[in-house]
Amino acid sequence: MQSIDGDKTRQGLPPEVEGYSPGSEADFERLYRKTYRRILGTLITLVRDQATAEDCAQETFERAYRNWRTWKPEAPVEAWLHRIAINVAISDRRHQGLRQAGELVRRLGRPAPGLDPSVVAERSDLVRAMKKLPTKQAAALVLRHYHGYTNREIAAALGVPEQTVASRLAAARKQLQGVLRR
Amino acid sequence: MSDIDREIELELKRVLDPLAGAPIPARRMVRSQSTRMRALLGGAGAALSVKLLTGVAVAAAAVTVAGTAATGSLDPTVWGQQVKDRVAECRDKLADGQHGIGDCVSSFASQHGQDVASAARQHGSENPNAHGGNPNANDHAKDKNSGRATPSPKGGRVDPEPEDPTGTHPPVTVPRQR
Numbered sequence: 001m002q003s004i005d006g007d008k009t010r011q012g013l014p015p016e017v018e019g020y021s022p023g024s025e026a027d028f029e030r031l032y033r034k035t036y037r038r039i040l041g042t043l044i045t046l047v048r049d050q051a052t053a054e055d056c057a058q059e060t061f062e063r064a065y066r067n068w069r070t071w072k073p074e075a076p077v078e079a080w081l082h083r084i085a086i087n088v089a090i091s092d093r094r095h096q097g098l099r100q101a102g103e104l105v106r107r108l109g110r111p112a113p114g115l116d117p118s119v120v121a122e123r124s125d126l127v128r129a130m131k132k133l134p135t136k137q138a139a140a141l142v143l144r145h146y147h148g149y150t151n152r153e154i155a156a157a158l159g160v161p162e163q164t165v166a167s168r169l170a171a172a173r174k175q176l177q178g179v180l181r182r
Numbered sequence: 183m184s185d186i187d188r189e190i191e192l193e194l195k196r197v198l199d200p201l202a203g204a205p206i207p208a209r210r211m212v213r214s215q216s217t218r219m220r221a222l223l224g225g226a227g228a229a230l231s232v233k234l235l236t237g238v239a240v241a242a243a244a245v246t247v248a249g250t251a252a253t254g255s256l257d258p259t260v261w262g263q264q265v266k267d268r269v270a271e272c273r274d275k276l277a278d279g280q281h282g283i284g285d286c287v288s289s290f291a292s293q294h295g296q297d298v299a300s301a302a303r304q305h306g307s308e309n310p311n312a313h314g315g316n317p318n319a320n321d322h323a324k325d326k327n328s329g330r331a332t333p334s335p336k337g338g339r340v341d342p343e344p345e346d347p348t349g350t351h352p353p354v355t356v357p358r359q360r
Contacts, residue, residue: 146194
């Protein structure tokens with residue numbers, strides 16, 4: 001499956017192919033440019049709107065940067081980033097209620113919606129339904145059906161058993177069936 | 183792959199693929215420890231830091247000066263050792279059956295005090311920055327001892343006693359007032 005930035009390479013390539021050195025500033029910048037859109041794509045399906053997804057993407061890379069020196073090259077770097085991104089999305093959902101007032105002000109200040117990709121995402125029934133799913137279920141779905149990870153890779157990325165990933169995917173599909181059949 | 187899986191894939195592709203052309207914003211920079219430290223040291227923090235450092239420096243200087251004035255040495259243990267030696271010496275001087283070394287030790291202590299006071303005065307007059315460079319500061323140490331015989335400091339330098347050559351100043355007669 002083609003990934004979000006048109007790069008057909010598989011995610012989670014072995015580190016020797018990706019060539020990232022933990023702690024290298026230049027490598028982190030390269031990683032950021034290579035993976036930003038994919039991380040953003042995942043987050044768009046998990047948090048309520050694009051602005052929040054962008055904030056969460058930045059937060060993801062901030063957290064990743066803080067731990068960049070300790071990143072172990074044995075782990076696929078993008079899987080590691082997705083794991084962080086999903087945790088950021090979970091935190092964001094927890095704090096959503098507190099931030100609603102500020103978010104409203106920010107939306108009022110935004111330009112009128114046009115053909116912005118975020119608008120497409122926000123108008124999609126599927127994406128809207130995914131946002132109502134538990135974050136971990138929605139994450140499994142986007143990693144499997146958009147980024148093309150296998151269940152095993154998702155399990156490794158999220159640090160859960162493969163069977164858990166299968167259960168999450170099954171539960172998510174069941175929830176979404178109703179939406180897509182409408 | 184089931185129909186539902188295919189539908190999910192197509193929909194996600196339709197929704198998320200347009201992001202491929204979206205610009206990548208500049209990465210938000212992480213505030214490092216040194217940046218936080220700079221923030222603390224800048225602005226109001228800087229003023230506070232300068233005050234704290236000044237306070238510490240002044241306190242350290244005061245302790246050093248006090249120690250030096252009391253012992254005549256930068257090492258505060260020196261004076262203690264001198265007194266100890268003097269006590270032992272005074273005890274040895276006592277004849278059998280005699281008691282009390284107070285006078286003997288006291289004379290040494292007072293002599294030492296005068297010595298270091300004189301040395302401190304000397305240092306103060308040589309150092310234009312004495313009293314923190316305050317031009318309005320009075321040299322109280324000098325005033326206190328003017329007209330009084332000053333004992334010889336350790337270095338052996340003695341301020342000469344003021345002398346009145348004979349005949350230079352005729353005696354003054356103060357008329358009695360009624």
